[in-house]
Amino acid sequence: MSLKDASRRRFMKGALTGIPAVTIGSGVSLTASADEPPQQLTDYQPAFFESAEWDFIIAACDRLIPGTGPGPGALETNVPIFIDRQMEGGFGHAADWYMKGPFPDDVPALFGHQIPLTPREMYREGIAAVNDFCQNRHDVAFAALDDAARDQVLTQLQDGEIEMASMRGSYFFDMLLQNTKEGYFADPIHGGNKHMASWKFIGFPGARASYREWVDQHNVEYPLGPVSLNGERG
């Protein structure tokens, strides 16, 4: 981890506890340009999540895809903004899903979504349940735990050890993890993957979508950086 990364990350964590925003080094390559610069996570006012929920989302994303190790983390790539925006769109409202009852109890997981909750409702109930669990066990909300304790709680959530009124805790975890990875890897137009940082990290050229000359150049690394849907070049 570079020094710059470390200080950025410290700053992000600071933001949770109310240190005012100054500026975050973007670490963007000079070729980047976009019509609209992405928002700063610290300036962002969540549309769906309430303050305590937002603290949870930021803290959980930071552990699911941390800023340490190779590649960018979920916070520097604006994954929480992505999730908030998803909650406001058709996905959050389960607009495309068949949501009529009856909803029988204890349907095996391999039949997919079988509860009356939309993703918005799942996040609302799931976050409250995890925070209650942390309050009971650790006397503080999830966001106030240290990294090791957060990881432990997330593992308990993943393993189905945190009870929830209307769903399996592990089901909520699966959705949270899935949405976090979506925000990390989706085109920046959806609010996350700031400056296509995750694509640069793995070597995915984004929306280039044109490789005719490259098909039979075997075992050669593709040389160009990514482009995004709104014309950002990396």
Place this chain on the structure above:
Amino acid sequence: MARTESPVDVVLVGFGWTSAIMGMELTDAGLNVLALERGEDRDTVPDFAYPKMADELTYGVRYKLMQRPAKSTLTVRHNVGDMAVPYRHLGSFLPGDGVGGAGTHWNGHTWRPQPQELRLKSYVEENFGADIIPDEMTIQDFGVSYDELEPFFDYFEKVAGISGKAGNLNGEIQEGGNPFEGWRSDEYPMPPLARTYNDTLFADVARSEGYHPFPLPAANASVAYTNPYGMQLGPCNFCGFCERYGCLNYSKSSPQTCILGALKRRENFSYRTQSEVLRVELDSDGERAIGVTYIDPEGNEVFQPADLVILGAYSLHNVHLMLVSGIGTPYNPETGDGVVGKNYAYQMNGGSSLYFRDKEFNPFIGAGGNGEVINDFGVEQIDFAQEGFIGGSYINAAMTNGQPIRNMPLRAGAPSWGEGWKQAVQETYGHVMSIGSHGSNMSYRDCYLDLDPNYTDDHGRPLMRMTFDWKANDVRMTQFMKQKIDTLSKALGPDDYRLSFKDFDTRYDVRPYQTTHNVGGAIMGTDPSSSALNRYLQSWDVHNVFVMGASAFPQNLQYNPTGLVGALAYWSAKAIREQYLPNPGPLVQA
């Protein structure tokens, strides 16, 4: 009170591949043809234009081009006695919605069945004896032969513009093609696509193991091409956004690129979108259809009179429409009586994911139909009596896309989150290729479709109910393929590989995508007591209703269905033009 529209000769329900084909053929015959499509109008421009298509979240993950379960879905259960629950969001299969249907966002693996697959029951009985067929297995013959269909396979391949290499030209085996395929009267209309790295690695190893690799027949243009309708395809640029997306490059075969431009110019053709057909209306004795009732874009019920009703709504919807309209007798799994809903089947697949530290695959350079195949373990190549199962697979190494949300195969034991996950992602992305088996699925007495007693759609119609699970015969088949793929994987010399195959305790899971190859439910055959349609896809019970699509398959092929679906549509159209129109009535006497 429903509004009544002015009558047409033919109403096509749905506007995907099969209706597009029927539209051409029946307007050619001088008929006045109307297509009713429940979804939106769609065309290459503006709907599939660059860069909008290159959006994995919107199209690949949130399924923008597909059916919305809120509006249309079914229920699923494993066993006859269970309560079925709705398929509430998409996963296992992704039916299309909108002009072009699933034909806009398919992958484009375009196959013909092996000849014996069309007469599977007879083939098994003749070669291995009837007693190897398990009691609960209900396989049948299609009632039409490969030789009869050959001209129609050929024509569909020319219309769709398929890139490939023939392996059997009029009985002569061709170097570089599939030596196990049925005979062809002609080469593919285009040469194979350029080969990606994984294709060549797989081909070399397969050859050294004594197998017969060949390029997967692809509905992606390899060169500039003009089809028999004058529609032009340009060469595919391996954009890596093929399956689940519309083609941004006029390169993937679809109703739009291959047919609709020509069809829409015809004065005796018209179509209406956002027009969902609720049911086929029958005359008072239930022997003739008099038209269809649909919901117009304003939400009004409309009666559309027609002399001929052609269901091209995709296999599952065709069966649903038959069930809610009272066309044919619903199948009863207890007694085995009835035919509509009978023999629902799916596809039995497995695969291996191979990690090579030092190889760059550039997985984002991919096309839907890109891949290298062996068919050495096809249905016709296996001794069923010796191996203890009925069925077969093709085995392929395909590279279709490297979209990172969905296509992030990690090594066994890699963490699913945290710093370790990031490390695993960095280590593996771009260094993985796969080998898959794509196999047949037999039909069974208790795998079927009927109407659900508990759930309804917005129009108050019962949802259709799917009763389906994996059976031992097909698991034995896929376990056989697992051994073959294990050997091939080892021979490729990866640093690491992972096998994923169904086992005897695997239950059908609706969550992960498998295939949109749902077959059966309105099966074709030679006898009205065991099939819903005759050999021309005509309903045995209501002679002016013809039912297109893979719903006609009595069990599933080892292959993807659309090559046969397209050929059957042309075969049926010819029978309508030459036999039915001069003399409307049953084309086969029961």
